[in-house]
Every structure is written in structure tokens, then in C-alpha cells.
Amino acid sequence: MWKDFCSLFKKDCQMMIAGKFFLLALGSLLLYTLFINFGYVRFMKAELYHVYLYDPQGTQQQVSDLVYPVTSLEELDKILVADATGVGIDVSSGTPDIILYYGSEKVDRHRADYAYSLLHTDRGYEAKTVGTNTPELKQRKEISCELLFIEIVAVGFLGIASVLFKEKQMGVIRVHAVLPLKKSLFILSKITVFLLSDLVFASLMTICNVGFTSAIHILPAVLVQTAILSVIMALAGFGCTMLLNDFKQFSLAYLVIAVFAAAPVFLAANTSIKMAWIGWHPFYQIYMALKNAYFGISVTTPVYYLCSACGIVVLFLMIQPAFRREMGKEG
Amino acid sequence: MIEVKDLTFSYGKDKQALHGLNFTVGDGEIFGFLGPNGSGKSTTQKILTGILKGHGGKVSVFGQDIAAAHTQDFFQKIGVLFEFPYLYANLSAIDNLRYFSSFYPAGQLRDIEEVLEKLEFKSDFLRKPVSSYSKGMRQRVSMARALVSNPKLLFLDEPTSGLDPSGAVLFRRIIEEERGKGTTVFLTTHNMMDADLLCDRVAFISNGNIAALDTPQKLKEKNRDQRVTISYLYQGKREEKTIEIPELEAGIPFLHDEIISIHSEEPTLEDMFIQYTGRGLS
Known part of the structure; x- marks a missing residue:
């Protein structure tokens, strides 16, 4: 059985090389690295929220040095128009009222809390630094995680399809029906090739963009989450390829997956859009586990791993009949 | 080596592909x-x-039932x-x-x-x-x-x-x-x-x-036409005659100078196929 698996694995590697899949992955890695190092980290630096205080009666005594006093409401208005992330505090009525000109619901709450905390330095409201990440490292980890997720969900998924559709067109899948080998090895070999390719990609992506020293600590956890996502996507790609007739149909199915599976995850995780059901979305759980892995927080709940394992087994069992049907097809 | 008895197969409810094949x-x-x-x-x-x-009937290959083989x-x-x-x-x-x-x-x-x-x-x-x-x-x-x-x-x-x-x-x-x-x-x-x-x-x-x-031979023989067509030359002219095979036993039963060819009217396997099934092969 091991010999059969090695033969299949070797052939799948040859197919991947012939299909220029490695070049595509390498190109993606280069593009992402250039984007992170020369674009994202340089131009997406989030500035601190500036807090402006209008307190004509001088009621606030323990104000932080980070608060900028203004002398009139007109001046406060002018500053807030110019400073999009700024927070104004109007204490002219005796109680502090928060003024925000731009923003969204979730972020506003953070900004308001931050502004209030600067008014009460005596009560221990000063912000604490959580973890050892510098703002740049935090940015690097966040964007690396997002791009790795996109790469596996999108490019990896399309990769297995491109290799399998070639085999379908050549008809060679049918030959495997009469070869003396366990048919499930054919699926396992494909999944292994793409899993290894995704693990190498995740390692390089993390090392190149997070830095070797930081990467070495988080890499084991990142690779575990990458493996879970990679196997699920490869199995889903395998199933879709077996069920659909050509790459055109597959592209349509891919769009559906992108719109209904990946998009809500990004929206829920990276914007203020609320989706009450998102906790039930399997990709959301994997995405958050991957993000936590990047920040050194390992997912320890066995339910997550149990559900992932069950999902993988169910997908594996589901694609078997489709694979057998493809083997029995006529020219 | 192969034994097939009452083999049936259907691709769906209305798509019966095999209707009880028997052969060894x-x-x-x-x-x-x-x-x-x-x-x-x-x-x-x-x-x-x-x-x-998912076939019906009995199929054995190498002396073993196909389902287990x-x-x-x-x-x-x-x-x-x-x-x-x-x-x-x-x-x-x-x-x-x-x-x-x-x-x-x-x-x-x-x-x-x-x-x-x-x-x-x-x-x-x-x-x-x-x-x-x-x-x-x-x-x-x-x-x-x-x-x-x-x-x-x-x-x-x-x-x-x-x-x-x-x-x-x-x-x-x-x-x-x-x-x-x-x-x-x-x-x-x-x-x-x-x-x-x-x-x-x-x-x-x-x-x-x-x-x-x-056997191909028997299939053809069963439906063989007992005639031959003879092409020959007589007084400088090429002619052709079809006669019953038994007539040949006493030699060529007509005047001729030279025999060019003798063709039996044996049917081809394709003729037989059409005769048995009522349709061509292509």
C-alpha cells in the first residue's frame, strides 16, 4: 500500500510541476510579500486617536497628557472635521459628552472608551500593552493571516481543480479503476500533495512577512490550522471537480463558495458588520483559529478539533461515490 | 474463465441496459x-x-463471484x-x-x-x-x-x-x-x-x-448461400455466371476458354449481424 501511495504521490507531484502550479504559488508568495513589506506596513499605519477636550469650567482635574484642550466649540468642530479618527469631549454642560464625526459603531465604542479613560488617569484607566507585539508586527501578523487564508481558500482550491480537470480530460482516472490499488489512495495522494504545498506556502509566508524569530514561535500552531483548512479545501475542490463537467462550471461553483463562504468570514472578522449566525460558520471558526495562532493563542477546545475531524471524514466519504462514478464514465 | 448467467443492469428506472445475458x-x-x-x-x-x-444475475470470473472477486x-x-x-x-x-x-x-x-x-x-x-x-x-x-x-x-x-x-x-x-x-x-x-x-x-x-x-465460421455457414459466381473468358469475351455449388462436382458446367475467378457467395459476419439483430454495426 505504501508503495502504491508513493507511486501516486510521485505522479501527482509531476502533474503539479507540469501544471505550473508551483510557479503560481511562488508568484502569489512574492506578490503578497511585496505588498506587505512595501505597501501595507508602510501606508496602513494606524495613528493613535487624538482626544480633544472642551472644558470651559475646568471640571476635569485628572486629565491625561494625551488630551488636547480646545478653547471653543467652533475650534473643536474645525479640528474634528480635519481629524477623521479624532474624538471630541464636550464638558460645557458639566458632564462629558463624546463627539465623533466619522466612524462606525464598533470602532466608536473603542474610541469613546479610550477618550473617557484619558479623563480619569487617577482611577487606573491607563491603557496597558497586551502581548509583546509592536504595532508593525501586529499589522504583519494580521495581514499575513488574511492573505494565507485567501491563498488556501482560493488558490489552493483552484489548484486541485486544475490538476484534476486535466486528469479528467485525459481520461486517466478511468484507468485507475482497473489497477490493483485501493481507490481511496488516489484521493489521499492528491490531498497530501496539496496539503504539503500549503504547509510550505504557510511557512514561507509567515517567515517572510512576520520575521524568522517571531515566526518560529507561532509556526507550529499556524501550520496546524493551515493543515485543517487545506485538507477541507482540497477535499471540497476534489468533490466539485468530480461532480462538475468542466472548469467553467467549476469557476461558477467557486464564485458561490467565495461569495457565501469566504466573504461573510472576512466581513464579520474585519469590519463592524454584525452577523449573529457567524459563530456557526465553519470557515469563521477556522479563520479565527488561524488568527489566534498568529497571535500565539492556541485553540485548545477539543470540540473545534473534533468538528474539524468530523468535517474532513464526512467530506472524504462524500467524494468517494463521485470519484467512483467518474471512474466508471465512458469516453 | 468467465461465466455470465441472466445478467441484467439498469442505469436508472427506465434505462435498462442489459436484459439477461448468458454466455461463458x-x-x-x-x-x-x-x-x-x-x-x-x-x-x-x-x-x-x-x-x-449493482448488476443482477450471476457473474463469475476466475471461478469466483464477481462481487467478491x-x-x-x-x-x-x-x-x-x-x-x-x-x-x-x-x-x-x-x-x-x-x-x-x-x-x-x-x-x-x-x-x-x-x-x-x-x-x-x-x-x-x-x-x-x-x-x-x-x-x-x-x-x-x-x-x-x-x-x-x-x-x-x-x-x-x-x-x-x-x-x-x-x-x-x-x-x-x-x-x-x-x-x-x-x-x-x-x-x-x-x-x-x-x-x-x-x-x-x-x-x-x-x-x-x-x-x-x-464461432464466426458456424454463424456464416448457417446462413451460407450455396452458390458461386464464376468469371471467365469465352471467345475473347469476359462473362460471369452464378451456379449452385453441387453443379461444380462434375467440373465447370459451361463452355469457357479461361477461368478468371470463382467467388463463393458466403455472407460476411456483418451480414449475419444484420440478419440476427435487424440493424448495422456502425
Whole structure:
């Protein structure tokens, strides 16, 4: 059985090389690295929220040095128009009222809390630094995680399809029906090739963009989450390829997956859009586990791993009949 | 080697493909399965090779019920040539054959290059990708794939398709050689010449039923026309006459200067097929 698996694995590697899949992955890695190092980290630096205080009666005594006093409401208005992330505090009525000109619901709450905390330095409201990440490292980890997720969900998924559709067109899948080998090895070999390719990609992506020293600590956890996502996507790609007739149909199915599976995850995780059901979305759980892995927080709940394992087994069992049907097809 | 009793198969509720086939194939026999497209030939072959499951009736291969026979051991003993040359286009002939043969025990395998040489494969293409091969060359590599594992039972689907006449003659010779070694051959075709020249027995299949089963010779003899047509020269003029065969016993029963040709009116296998099934093969 091991010999059969090695033969299949070797052939799948040859197919991947012939299909220029490695070049595509390498190109993606280069593009992402250039984007992170020369674009994202340089131009997406989030500035601190500036807090402006209008307190004509001088009621606030323990104000932080980070608060900028203004002398009139007109001046406060002018500053807030110019400073999009700024927070104004109007204490002219005796109680502090928060003024925000731009923003969204979730972020506003953070900004308001931050502004209030600067008014009460005596009560221990000063912000604490959580973890050892510098703002740049935090940015690097966040964007690396997002791009790795996109790469596996999108490019990896399309990769297995491109290799399998070639085999379908050549008809060679049918030959495997009469070869003396366990048919499930054919699926396992494909999944292994793409899993290894995704693990190498995740390692390089993390090392190149997070830095070797930081990467070495988080890499084991990142690779575990990458493996879970990679196997699920490869199995889903395998199933879709077996069920659909050509790459055109597959592209349509891919769009559906992108719109209904990946998009809500990004929206829920990276914007203020609320989706009450998102906790039930399997990709959301994997995405958050991957993000936590990047920040050194390992997912320890066995339910997550149990559900992932069950999902993988169910997908594996589901694609078997489709694979057998493809083997029995006529020219 | 193969025993089929009341074999039925349906692709759906209303798509009955086989309606109770009965036949046997003996050890070392070349058995032809003849029928037009959609007659049930490929379905039968798929059942026998274990690709299709869910048939009715009793099928046994190598003396074992087919449902239990589809083990790795079973697949090691069979060789299958598909209707189309299914090969990895980006790999060479050698790499394709190395890959496919890697699943068989090493002691069972023939030398790949030797098999290809026997099939008159152009040696300068051995290491070039299959995508650069002609249809005939691909068919040779596919045949090599079926033969390289030294199978005891060979399933051949349209083996001479895509070959030029000399290639077809070569393939027929190789099939004969395989039979000479004791290999049983299940030949699925609608090429009457292949069936006539190669098969010990043929079955005519039409609409999922076997319409006739016998040796090609007997099938033709049963319906033979007892006449011959004689072309001859008489007083400088070419003439032609058709007479009953018994009339020849006392010699040519008419005046002539020179006999040019004598043709028996023996029907072809295709004539027989049409007679039994009411339809042509193509």
C-alpha cells in the first residue's frame, strides 16, 4: 500500500510541476510579500486617536497628557472635521459628552472608551500593552493571516481543480479503476500533495512577512490550522471537480463558495458588520483559529478539533461515490 | 474463465441496459462481443472488470463471484485496453508505463521497452511526452499498458481503432500470441474483420440482448448461400455466371476458354449481424 501511495504521490507531484502550479504559488508568495513589506506596513499605519477636550469650567482635574484642550466649540468642530479618527469631549454642560464625526459603531465604542479613560488617569484607566507585539508586527501578523487564508481558500482550491480537470480530460482516472490499488489512495495522494504545498506556502509566508524569530514561535500552531483548512479545501475542490463537467462550471461553483463562504468570514472578522449566525460558520471558526495562532493563542477546545475531524471524514466519504462514478464514465 | 448467467443492469428506472445475458468464456479463448454503440457492450465489460456495480444475475470470473472477486488480486490478473488511449499527456511512454506498472508485483511485469518494441513503437519517441504522439502511437502505448502486467485475462475494447492497416495486422498478431500463451481475451468491437480473424466465438449483442452466439465460421455457414459466381473468358469475351455449388462436382458446367475467378457467395459476419439483430454495426 505504501508503495502504491508513493507511486501516486510521485505522479501527482509531476502533474503539479507540469501544471505550473508551483510557479503560481511562488508568484502569489512574492506578490503578497511585496505588498506587505512595501505597501501595507508602510501606508496602513494606524495613528493613535487624538482626544480633544472642551472644558470651559475646568471640571476635569485628572486629565491625561494625551488630551488636547480646545478653547471653543467652533475650534473643536474645525479640528474634528480635519481629524477623521479624532474624538471630541464636550464638558460645557458639566458632564462629558463624546463627539465623533466619522466612524462606525464598533470602532466608536473603542474610541469613546479610550477618550473617557484619558479623563480619569487617577482611577487606573491607563491603557496597558497586551502581548509583546509592536504595532508593525501586529499589522504583519494580521495581514499575513488574511492573505494565507485567501491563498488556501482560493488558490489552493483552484489548484486541485486544475490538476484534476486535466486528469479528467485525459481520461486517466478511468484507468485507475482497473489497477490493483485501493481507490481511496488516489484521493489521499492528491490531498497530501496539496496539503504539503500549503504547509510550505504557510511557512514561507509567515517567515517572510512576520520575521524568522517571531515566526518560529507561532509556526507550529499556524501550520496546524493551515493543515485543517487545506485538507477541507482540497477535499471540497476534489468533490466539485468530480461532480462538475468542466472548469467553467467549476469557476461558477467557486464564485458561490467565495461569495457565501469566504466573504461573510472576512466581513464579520474585519469590519463592524454584525452577523449573529457567524459563530456557526465553519470557515469563521477556522479563520479565527488561524488568527489566534498568529497571535500565539492556541485553540485548545477539543470540540473545534473534533468538528474539524468530523468535517474532513464526512467530506472524504462524500467524494468517494463521485470519484467512483467518474471512474466508471465512458469516453 | 468467465461465466455470465441472466445478467441484467439498469442505469436508472427506465434505462435498462442489459436484459439477461448468458454466455461463458473458456480459458485461453478469444471471445468477441460484437454490437453497435449503445448495445450494452461497454456496460458488460465494465461489470466484468469491476467498474460497475449493482448488476443482477450471476457473474463469475476466475471461478469466483464477481462481487467478491474485485480484490487487488483480481486486478493483478486482468489487463484492460479502453476504447480510447487514456494516458498522461505530459509524461512520456516510458514514464506512463512505469507509473501504471508500479502497482503490480515486480515479478509479474514484463520489460517495458521490450513490450513497446514488440508493438513497433518508434524508439525515438520513448522519452517524449505523449502529447506529441499520433493516435496510433497512443494506442500502442495503451496496448503496452494492458500487456505489461502479463494478465491472465485481457479485456480489449476496439483494439485496432486508430491504427493503420499494418498496425491492425500487428495488433491481431500480438493478440494471437497472447492467446498462444494461454491468455483469455474478451474482445469488444464493432470491427467485423477483427472479430472474424481473431475470435474463437462471437456474441452478437443488440439492445442489451445476445441475438446469436457461435464461432464466426458456424454463424456464416448457417446462413451460407450455396452458390458461386464464376468469371471467365469465352471467345475473347469476359462473362460471369452464378451456379449452385453441387453443379461444380462434375467440373465447370459451361463452355469457357479461361477461368478468371470463382467467388463463393458466403455472407460476411456483418451480414449475419444484420440478419440476427435487424440493424448495422456502425
